Amino acid sequence: MSTATPTVTTAALEKSKIAILGYGSQGRSHALNLRDSGLDVIVGLRAGGATAATAKADGFTVVEPAEAVKQADLVAVLTPDMVQPDLYVNAIEKNLKPNAALLFAHGFNVHFKTITPRKDIDVILVAPKGPGHLVRTEYEIGRGVPCLYAVYQDVTGKAKDKAMAYAAGLGGARALLIETDFKEETETDLFGEQAVLCGGASELVQKGFETLVEAGYRPEIAYYEVLHELKLIVDLLYQGGITKMLTFISETAQYGDYVSGPRIVDAATKERMKAVLKDIQDGTFAKNWTAEYKAGLPNYKKFKQADLDHPIEKIGAQLREKMVWLNQQK
Ligand code: NAD
Numbered sequence: 001m002s003t004a005t006p007t008v009t010t011a012a013l014e015k016s017k018i019a020i021l022g023y024g025s026q027g028r029s030h031a032l033n034l035r036d037s038g039l040d041v042i043v044g045l046r047a048g049g050a051t052a053a054t055a056k057a058d059g060f061t062v063v064e065p066a067e068a069v070k071q072a073d074l075v076a077v078l079t080p081d082m083v084q085p086d087l088y089v090n091a092i093e094k095n096l097k098p099n100a101a102l103l104f105a106h107g108f109n110v111h112f113k114t115i116t117p118r119k120d121i122d123v124i125l126v127a128p129k130g131p132g133h134l135v136r137t138e139y140e141i142g143r144g145v146p147c148l149y150a151v152y153q154d155v156t157g158k159a160k161d162k163a164m165a166y167a168a169g170l171g172g173a174r175a176l177l178i179e180t181d182f183k184e185e186t187e188t189d190l191f192g193e194q195a196v197l198c199g200g201a202s203e204l205v206q207k208g209f210e211t212l213v214e215a216g217y218r219p220e221i222a223y224y225e226v227l228h229e230l231k232l233i234v235d236l237l238y239q240g241g242i243t244k245m246l247t248f249i250s251e252t253a254q255y256g257d258y259v260s261g262p263r264i265v266d267a268a269t270k271e272r273m274k275a276v277l278k279d280i281q282d283g284t285f286a287k288n289w290t291a292e293y294k295a296g297l298p299n300y301k302k303f304k305q306a307d308l309d310h311p312i313e314k315i316g317a318q319l320r321e322k323m324v325w326l327n328q329q330k
Pocket residue numbers: 021022023024025026027044045046049050051065077078079080081083087105106127128130131132
């Protein structure tokens with residue numbers, strides 16, 4: 001494991017102009033952190049786009065993406081993944097200076113070849129292991145979020161230095177930098193969100209809720225048991241792994257965990273996880289998602305509506321109204 005050290009600095013980018021394309025969750029925090037680290041940042045956004053006003057209010061020079069690319073020595077592509085291939089063809093490909101660096105926060109398009117980068121540029125990746133707001137708040141208090149970094153193409157001999165300098169500018173070197181490659185970052189990121197974090201967890205919650213409600217228990221009780229209290233468990237996992245969780249739950253809960261957990265998530269589940277991973281690895285998922293996006297998201301919209309219409313959302317909205325501390329965080 002590569003460890004990062006405070007000796008990793010922003011020096012490799014000190015004379016560079018950095019263009020941030022996209023000013024959402026990652027884009028805004030990258031732009032602010034890099035600027036506060038003393039680097040020269042401009043923001044490339046469509047005039048009248050959703051976030052151009054925010055970037056201007058934050059004090060950035062905002063120009064059209066193509067114009068930002070022309071000026072830049074490093075271009076960070078931080079728009080949604082499905083927007084990136086067109087953005088690359090329309091704004092980046094013809095405008096990027098030779099020897100400049102093209103940086104991604106997720107390897108999807110390069111790894112699955114929906115973007116074929118020019119051969120005369122560096123292509124690198126820096127992926128903070130946290131959402132944008134945490135990348136910013138940790139930086140502000142003098143710490144940082146660990147970052148993965150990777151090199152796909154190195155024409156200058158400095159690609160790795162640039163990636164590490166960018167990660168340092170985000171504050172990541174104050175925590176930990178881990179070297180990876182585009183394949184590993186892309187495939188593990190997709191697997192995690194599909195099998196465990198988003199897909200697995202939300203399906204587990206919905207099925208648990210349905211089981212209790214169909215057995216005649218009241219939805220408000222079921223909501224607290226299978227959704228609300230999940231946060232308490234996840235916080236323990238986050239802080240100290242399963243070890244810490246086990247020390248904080250009762251003996252009864254532990255015994256139930258040991259005998260019933262494997263009845264729910266068993267060897268067959270693991271086989272299906274492997275099938276999900278295979279679809280990611282062989283490009284099936286990327287091909288289907290790209291086709292779905294191009295078709296105007298017909299299935300995505302249906303699936304999303306089904307989640308929004310699930311009874312757990314209705315009772316959840318009512319219960320959350322009564323939890324004042326949640327409303328304060330909106
Ligand atoms: P986001 O949806 O929060 O923000 C997207 C930004 O792109 C917005 O400013 C939007 O106005 C802009 N945009 C949309 N279409 C555009 C276009 N055609 N031209 C120019 N700008 C356009 O995106 P995000 O979640 O920050 O994701 C950005 C990248 O970071 C993705 O590659 C994602 O996989 C990666 N990433 C995200 C997270 C996360 O926590 N959200 C974590 C790690 C990596």
